[in-house]
Amino acid sequence: MNESEYLVFVKRDCPTCALVEPVLADLQGEGRALKVWCQDDPAFPASVTGVGEDADLEQSWRHAIETVPTVIRLEGGEERERTVGWDRAEWQRLFGADALAADLPDFRPGCGSKSVEPGMAETLALRFGDIRLDSRRVNIGELEDPFEACFERGWSDGLPLVPPTELRVVRMLAGTTREPREVLGLVPPDLQPCTVEKVAINAVMAGCKPEYLPVVIAAVEAALMDEFCMHGLLATTWFSGPMVVVNGPIARAIGMNSGGNALGQGNRANATIGRALQLVIRNVGGGRPGGVDRSTLGNPGKYTFCFAEDEEHSPWESLAVQRGFGQGQSTVTLFAADGVQGVADQKSRDPDSLCRSFAASLLAVGHTKFAFMSDAFLVVSPEHQRVFADAGWSKQQMLDRITELTTRPGADLLPGVDGIAEGMPEFVQDMDLPKFKPGGLNIVCAGGQAGLFSAIIGGWLASGDIGSAPVTREIAQ
Amino acid sequence: MTERLLDPTAELSPAARAPLPRLATLQGKTVGLLDINKPRGDVFLDRLQALFEERGVAVRRYSKPTMTRVAPLEVKQQIASECDAVIEALAD
Numbered sequence: 316m317n318e319s320e321y322l323v324f325v326k327r328d329c330p331t332c333a334l335v336e337p338v339l340a341d342l343q344g345e346g347r348a349l350k351v352w353c354q355d356d357p358a359f360p361a362s363v364t365g366v367g368e369d370a371d372l373e374q375s376w377r378h379a380i381e382t383v384p385t386v387i388r389l390e391g392g393e394e395r396e397r398t399v400g401w402d403r404a405e406w407q408r409l410f411g412a413d414a415l416a417a418d419l420p421d422f423r424p425g426c427g428s429k430s431v432e433p434g435m436a437e438t439l440a441l442r443f444g445d446i447r448l449d450s451r452r453v454n455i456g457e458l459e460d461p462f463e464a465c466f467e468r469g470w471s472d473g474l475p476l477v478p479p480t481e482l483r484v485v486r487m488l489a490g491t492t493r494e495p496r497e498v499l500g501l502v503p504p505d506l507q508p509c510t511v512e513k514v515a516i517n518a519v520m521a522g523c524k525p526e527y528l529p530v531v532i533a534a535v536e537a538a539l540m541d542e543f544c545m546h547g548l549l550a551t552t553w554f555s556g557p558m559v560v561v562n563g564p565i566a567r568a569i570g571m572n573s574g575g576n577a578l579g580q581g582n583r584a585n586a587t588i589g590r591a592l593q594l595v596i597r598n599v600g601g602g603r604p605g606g607v608d609r610s611t612l613g614n615p616g617k618y619t620f621c622f623a624e625d626e627e628h629s630p631w632e633s634l635a636v637q638r639g640f641g642q643g644q645s646t647v648t649l650f651a652a653d654g655v656q657g658v659a660d661q662k663s664r665d666p667d668s669l670c671r672s673f674a675a676s677l678l679a680v681g682h683t684k685f686a687f688m689s690d691a692f693l694v695v696s697p698e699h700q701r702v703f704a705d706a707g708w709s710k711q712q713m714l715d716r717i718t719e720l721t722t723r724p725g726a727d728l729l730p731g732v733d734g735i736a737e738g739m740p741e742f743v744q745d746m747d748l749p750k751f752k753p754g755g756l757n758i759v760c761a762g763g764q765a766g767l768f769s770a771i772i773g774g775w776l777a778s779g780d781i782g783s784a785p786v787t788r789e790i791a792q
Numbered sequence: 793m794t795e796r797l798l799d800p801t802a803e804l805s806p807a808a809r810a811p812l813p814r815l816a817t818l819q820g821k822t823v824g825l826l827d828i829n830k831p832r833g834d835v836f837l838d839r840l841q842a843l844f845e846e847r848g849v850a851v852r853r854y855s856k857p858t859m860t861r862v863a864p865l866e867v868k869q870q871i872a873s874e875c876d877a878v879i880e881a882l883a884d
Contacts (some may be wrong), residue, residue: 327841447799450798450799450800451797451798451803452796452797452798453796453797453798453799454796455795455796455799461795461797464795464797470801478797479797479798479800480795480797480798481796481798484798503862505804506793507802513800513802516799516800517800520800544860544861546860546861546862547858547859547860550860551860570861599801600802601802601804642867777858781858781860
């Protein structure tokens, strides 16, 4: 034991550290090789000599101190063992001193180390650790407002951004176990490689919490799937942008809104996850309005459009289950979506009547004379769900009925019919045309408990193989 | 204190990529006409073809399967190997 050296970490603010001060002085007096590091006051403990100042907490961080006091026994510079707090038997064993401090109580717990105070771990890891962030550093001038600087550099969608400091990005990256350098794919339109780090930077700017990052990463991966056709979706003159529907346990875990105002404002996760995806397209992909984004009018969902399905109250299997995922799996589904069109029906109490209301309203998607073009989502509210649940209707029954009700003779859809020059090509003349392609209409549940209103979300005219198809991706955690 | 931010963009070099040398003349050259499959792109390209052919310039026609995606690699390679210049009809 004689060749042992000891490191002791203390802070003045800790009563247990004050309690052990005479013990440390005695041990030093006996000639033990004792080095004390104090986190908050280099004059403490006054009765011990050679106290090291660890105000910047580098020593505490390097030795992974979580509690003070911590005693570490070293041999030849290598740690052999450690004890935390005051536990007389442990200290006696560690120092090989049987008669140590007989007058002190047997046990006192320690206090939290300053190096593990909230938010401190990432600061220290960034300062002393080997965290490497590859992105170019942008220095903001002393007199420059960092929020304005983000606008001036063209990073913003028009709303303020959280400035992506190194510390915020390191904290964001704590939300995933994936390597910052992992490349998720090439983001259109510039087809630039997108790393997890770039996603984290844009998630910081969007206002995400670290626990949202896995959802944002999955949304970016989904947007880069070939079937989703993000390039064309960005470039089109049509209204659409990516809408994100979250299913599975993560929605509740991160506090997403699937209830009242689910498609609206006010929930941080809903708002910032959708926004982060758009910022990745803008900043990493270079997709900007007036550049490759040529939308004639756009839609407000191009700032952000993200909500969770209300699986708890839904009478049906969820969108994710329909699309082949398990109930316990968390997923994102992306859809090339326009804005929200309301459907009011406060009188229907039987499912057929309500299907007729939905069908009549769905015919307006894109153009009343269009068929087999846009896909659509129907977001059914709880009071409308109840009409189907009370009658024992499955989602498939509802879809089948809406398909029947939205199938029309091609002759009614030709150019010139109803005095409207727009219409379907002549070859559909003798066909019966459903409004939507097979699988083109999707039903999800969301909304507040009151209101016999549901929502139609129409999609890009170029759907399916020639454009964008909805895609679903599991959220890796 | 100055603040350091991390660049959220792809950090594309600001130095613009130099364009290929321009053709001094179209005589003896082949011009590709690429239809991206938007309505009436063919009307525009048909007219261009007629004007080129009046002037004795060889023309080849190409099309993309859908305007919503970038041209397949094969189409790009075919144009590059068969033509000296290309004109793309973008709008309807």
